[in-house]
Structure formats: structure tokens, C-alpha cells
Amino acid sequence: MQTYDYIVVGAGSAGAAVANRLSADPKNQVLLLEAGRASHPWSAIPIGMARLIANPAANWLYSAEPEASTNGRRIPVPRGKLLGGSSSINGMVFVRGQAQDFDTWAQMGNRGWSYAEVLPFFKRMESYAGAGDDALRGRDGPLRVTNPEPRDPLFATIIEAAAQIGIRHNPDYNGASQEGIAMSQATIAAGRRMSTARCYLDPIRKRRNLHIATEALTLGLVLDGMHCTGVRYSVAGEVREAGAAREVVVSAGTFNSPQLLELSGIGQPERLRNLGIEVRHALPGVGENLRDHYVPRTRWSIGKKGITFNDRGRGLGLVHQATRYALFRQGMLAMAGAPIRAFVCSREGLEAPDLMLGWIPMLTEPSPRGPRISRQSGVTLYAHPMRPESKGRVHITAADPRRAPAINFNLLSSPPDAELTVRAVRIARAIMTAPAMAHFQVSEVVPGADLTTDNEILDWVKKAAETTYHPVGTCKMGSDPMAVVDAQLRVHGIAGLRVADASIMPTLTSGNTNAPSIMIGEKAADMVLNAAS
Numbered sequence: 001m002q003t004y005d006y007i008v009v010g011a012g013s014a015g016a017a018v019a020n021r022l023s024a025d026p027k028n029q030v031l032l033l034e035a036g037r038a039s040h041p042w043s044a045i046p047i048g049m050a051r052l053i054a055n056p057a058a059n060w061l062y063s064a065e066p067e068a069s070t071n072g073r074r075i076p077v078p079r080g081k082l083l084g085g086s087s088s089i090n091g092m093v094f095v096r097g098q099a100q101d102f103d104t105w106a107q108m109g110n111r112g113w114s115y116a117e118v119l120p121f122f123k124r125m126e127s128y129a130g131a132g133d134d135a136l137r138g139r140d141g142p143l144r145v146t147n148p149e150p151r152d153p154l155f156a157t158i159i160e161a162a163a164q165i166g167i168r169h170n171p172d173y174n175g176a177s178q179e180g181i182a183m184s185q186a187t188i189a190a191g192r193r194m195s196t197a198r199c200y201l202d203p204i205r206k207r208r209n210l211h212i213a214t215e216a217l218t219l220g221l222v223l224d225g226m227h228c229t230g231v232r233y234s235v236a237g238e239v240r241e242a243g244a245a246r247e248v249v250v251s252a253g254t255f256n257s258p259q260l261l262e263l264s265g266i267g268q269p270e271r272l273r274n275l276g277i278e279v280r281h282a283l284p285g286v287g288e289n290l291r292d293h294y295v296p297r298t299r300w301s302i303g304k305k306g307i308t309f310n311d312r313g314r315g316l317g318l319v320h321q322a323t324r325y326a327l328f329r330q331g332m333l334a335m336a337g338a339p340i341r342a343f344v345c346s347r348e349g350l351e352a353p354d355l356m357l358g359w360i361p362m363l364t365e366p367s368p369r370g371p372r373i374s375r376q377s378g379v380t381l382y383a384h385p386m387r388p389e390s391k392g393r394v395h396i397t398a399a400d401p402r403r404a405p406a407i408n409f410n411l412l413s414s415p416p417d418a419e420l421t422v423r424a425v426r427i428a429r430a431i432m433t434a435p436a437m438a439h440f441q442v443s444e445v446v447p448g449a450d451l452t453t454d455n456e457i458l459d460w461v462k463k464a465a466e467t468t469y470h471p472v473g474t475c476k477m478g479s480d481p482m483a484v485v486d487a488q489l490r491v492h493g494i495a496g497l498r499v500a501d502a503s504i505m506p507t508l509t510s511g512n513t514n515a516p517s518i519m520i521g522e523k524a525a526d527m528v529l530n531a532a533s
């Protein structure tokens with residue numbers, strides 16, 4: 001058995017950052033275990049997201065259990081399964097969230113997590129190329145973040161339409177205030193995806209003290225009493241054990257981190273016993289508090305020719321786009337998943353926005369290989385509450401690490417979530433029917449202008465919506481009985497074990513979750529190193 005100082009399980013958004021910072025000191029021997037492969041050719045190219053969202057070579061391809069809020073559908077739950085984790089397959093939109101999100105975590109009793117205290121980590125992780133306040137933005141971190149100009153007539157018109165209903169243009173929503181409409185800041189630079197594999201791992205491949213094992217599925221934690229001393233993992237069918245002289249950091253993501261704890265006997269005793277797993281430590285919060293953004297996607301046809309990326313992405317247009325990308329790394333192939341977004345208040349008097357809207361400049365339609373560009377020309381506009389209160393759960397259903405866990409989102413179970421979702425759809429309609437949009441000959445395709453009452457809209461949401469793939473919260477940080485980790489991300493009751501990824505978020509942040517997940521990895525590494533010094 002090989003022994004390292006630190007073992008990091010999962011090389012995703014958070015785990016890659018943890019491994020990078022821990023191995024910066026050549027004295028620390030670090031093992032980074034990743035279940036997926038080292039890379040996938042589509043991951044480097046932004047448009048490749050469409051080829052990864054349903055691709056078993058780079059994706060866990062989970063699906064949620066049927067429930068009333070999804071009209072009995074099993075909605076897809078994609079998760080990255082390769083170096084970089086979900087940052088290698090995601091939409092590349094970069095949103096930190098609001099200061100209030102982190103201040104709320106601190107007010108829940110989590111010392112060290114106020115906005116003022118997480119800001120240095122947000123700054124140190126990024127090299128932000130756009131205009132912004134240097135007191136708030138980082139300029140020399142590993143993660144390259146860009147901020148495109150709204151030069152395209154479609155984007156400029158959407159911004160104008162939003163202004164007509166009172167939503168201002170705010171170019172840096174990751175700065176002092178989130179409110180307004182803007183081009184999406186993106187983890188894209190020189191036309192390439194900036195995953196954490198690319199930004200945190202590629203530059204340090206030569207470190208001799210960092211050992212990266214891919215296609216290495218961690219099967220369980222090795223516990224000596226109440227002390228985690230290592231992990232068991234499988235490579236090419238061979239089961240191996242590795243020891244951790246100092247700590248194991250689990251960064252396997254919102255579904256697989258609680259899965260690993262449960263497989264190791266840490267969780268709800270009754271549930272574990274029923275599966276024949278020896279209970280090593282009772283921790284009822286493991287797998288609970290699952291939150292995600294449940295998102296209706298409204299679809300709009302656009303009659304004016306040449307405006308949308310449906311028109312520009314077919315036939316000669318596609319040849320032009322491909323050439324543009326090959327020569328200049330620009331255009332449609334180099335774009336974030338939803339390149340323009342708005343953060344708005346559902347009603348007057350709110351201190352900060354509670355809804356997010358994101359535009360995809362084309363109509364897409366489902367296909368067995370993932371969404372494909374539609375023949376009809378138009379835009380897709382999703383709209384949703386940013387801080388939903390509905391909570392679900394994820395749990396293992398067998399003592400088998402290869403069996404997918406059961407995901408129950410319990411979406412819309414909190415009445416305000418349903419009310420805010422309807423409000424978000426109404427705001428989407430108000431922007432798309434504002435005077436500035438008229439010359440594009442816009443008409444509502446889905447849900448359809450004939451659905452007008454709250455109930456009609458909600459019924460459609462249940463039939464059609466999916467999440468935006470932002471699950472968090474299943475190893476919640478806190479000190480209440482349902483908390484799994486403390487404010488230092490140490491698993492309650494077990495020495496030598498931390499969890500550091502999106503699963504520790506007690507609540508959803510206001511926006512997309514890649515940036516806060518990487519911040520968590522950065523902060524966790526500091527905590528681990530401080531504990532050792």
C-alpha cells in the first residue's frame with residue numbers, strides 16, 4: 001500500500017483546485033483520484049458542450065427519480081466524469097453569486113464564510129480579462145475568465161429590450177452589484193474552454209509530488225475507528241488501497257461525495273443497515289438538503305433572417321463559423337452555453353435580485369445524442385428563481401459503488417418557488433415582447449401565448465422544465481444536527497476527513513455554481529495547509 005500526505009477524491013471544479021494548492025509545496029505527497037478519463041476531445045472547444053451533455057465517455061449520465069413536479073418524468077442529471085469534472089462539460093458561464101449568499105452562510109454560524117472572507121479566494125482563483133474594479137476582481141489567478149462585448153445585433157437588441165422594461169445594463173455582475181443584464185462572463189479564453197483540468201492541473205503536470213490517477217474509481221474510505229486513514233479504489237479491475245498520513249479530501253461532487261460517505265458507513269444508520277452496510281458513524285444529514293435550479297426554457301421564433309445562430313449555424317453559415325473558429329478562435333463555436341443573462345428582482349423593494357434569466361441564441365431540439373440545433377430559427381430563454389427553498393435528497397440504493405444513487409429533487413415543494421418560477425416566465429415574456437424586439441418578428445413558441453394563468457404556466461413547467469445542473473447541499477456545512485461538515489469542512493465526528501465541493505453549500509448561491517465550487521476548493525486547501533502548519 002502506497003502512503004501519501006493527502007488524498008483528494010475527484011478532480012472536478014473543487015478537487016483540481018485542492019490538489020493544485022496542496023501540491024504547491026514539494027514536501028507534500030498528493031494523490032488525486034479521478035473516476036473518469038484524462039480528457040475528451042470535445043471538452044476543449046466551447047461548442048463541444050452539446051456533444052458532452054449526453055456522452056457516457058465523459059458524463060455520469062444520472063437521471064432523477066420521477067416526481068409530481070416533473071409530471072412523472074425522469075429528468076436528466078448530467079455530471080462531468082473526467083479531469084476537470086463538471087467544469088469540463090459545463091456551459092462555461094462564470095457567476096460568483098451575491099455577497100448576501102456568503103454572508104448568509106456566515107450568519108448560519110459558519111465562521112470564515114462571509115463575503116469579505118471568501119472574496120480573497122474568488123480573487124486569487126481568477127485572471128479576469130474584463131473591465132472591473134480591481135478591489136473585487138483577480139487578475140493573475142489560474143482560471144482565465146473573459147467578458148465578451150455585446151457587439152452582436154441580437155445581444156445588443158436584447159439588452160435594449162431589457163432596458164425598456166427597466167432592467168439596466170450591468171457589465172460586471174461579479175463586481176459590486178449583480179443586478180442587471182449583461183453578456184455572460186465565461187471560462188473561455190482564446191476560444192478554448194478553461195476547465196479546472198486545463199487551468200489548475202495542466203500547468204503543474206511536472207510536479208513530482210502530485211500523482212494523478214485517472215479511471216480510478218474510489219470505492220470507499222478506510223476508517224480506523226473514527227479516523228479516516230486512506231481510501232480503497234479500483235483501477236482496471238484491480239482494487240488498491242492508498243494511505244493518507246494527514247488527510248483525505250472528498251471532492252466527488254454533490255451526488256458522489258455523499259455516496260462515498262454512505263458506502264463507507266457514514267450516514268443514516270437505518271438506511272445503511274437496510275443495505276447491509278456496517279454503520280461506522282451516524283450522520284443523518286448525509287445526502288439530504290439537495291437543492292437545484294428548476295428551470296423552464298421558453299422558446300421564441302424569430303422571423304427576421306440571419307439574426308439567430310440557427311440561421312448562422314447551417315449550410316454555408318456553418319462553414320463560415322467553422323472557418324472563423326479555425327482561424328481566429330471566435331464566433332458561435334467559441335461561445336458560452338448561454339452568452340447573455342439578466343439578474344432581476346421579482347418585485348419592488350428587494351435588496352438584491354432573486355431571479356435569473358439566460359438566453360441561448362438559437363432554438364435547439366432534443367436528440368438521442370443530446371440537444372441539436374433546430375431547423376426553425378429563434379432563441380431559447382430560461383428563467384428561474386435563484387435561491388429556491390425546495391429540498392430533496394440523494395442516497396445509495398445498494399452497497400455497490402458502481403450503482404447510481406437515487407436522486408429525489410422534490411422540486412417546487414416550497415410554495416414560494418412555484419410562485420417565483422411563474423413570475424420569472426412573465427418577466428421573460430415582458431422582455432421578449434418589448435418594443436425593441438418587434439423588428440425581429442418575435443413570437444412565442446413555448447409555452448405559447450395562450451397559456452396565461454399561473455396554473456397553466458405551472459402545469460407547463462412541470463411537463464417541460466429541467467434543472468440547469470446546479471445541484472448542491474448534500475454534505476451541508478454547519479453545526480446543526482443535519483450538518484455533515486463543520487465550517488472547516490471537516491466531517492463531523494471523523495478525524496482526517498474533509499469534504500470540499502458543491503455538496504457543502506448550505507444553500508444555493510445566486511447564480512451558476514462552478515465559480516463558488518472552485519472557491520470552495522481554494523478555501524479548503526488553505527484550511528488543510530493551515531491545519532498542518
Ligand SMILES: Cc1cc2nc3c(=O)[nH]c(=O)nc-3n(C[C@H](O)[C@H](O)[C@H](O)COP(=O)(O)OP(=O)(O)OC[C@H]3O[C@@H](n4cnc5c(N)ncnc54)[C@H](O)[C@@H]3O)c2cc1C
Nearest residue numbers: 010012013014035085086090091092093218501502512514
Ligand atoms: C451540463 C452542465 C452545465 C453546467 N453549466 C454551468 C455553467 O455554465 N456555469 C456554472 O457556473 N456552472 C455550471 N454547471 C455546474 C458546475 O459545473 C458545477 O456546479 C461544478 O462543476 C461542481 O463542482 P464539484 O467540484 O462540486 O463537482 P464536479 O466538478 O462534478 O467534480 C466531481 C469529480 O469527482 C469525480 N468522482 C465522482 N465520484 C468519484 C469516485 N467515486 N472516485 C473518483 N472520482 C470520482 C467525478 O468524475 C468528477 O470529476 C454545469 C454543470 C453541468 C453538468
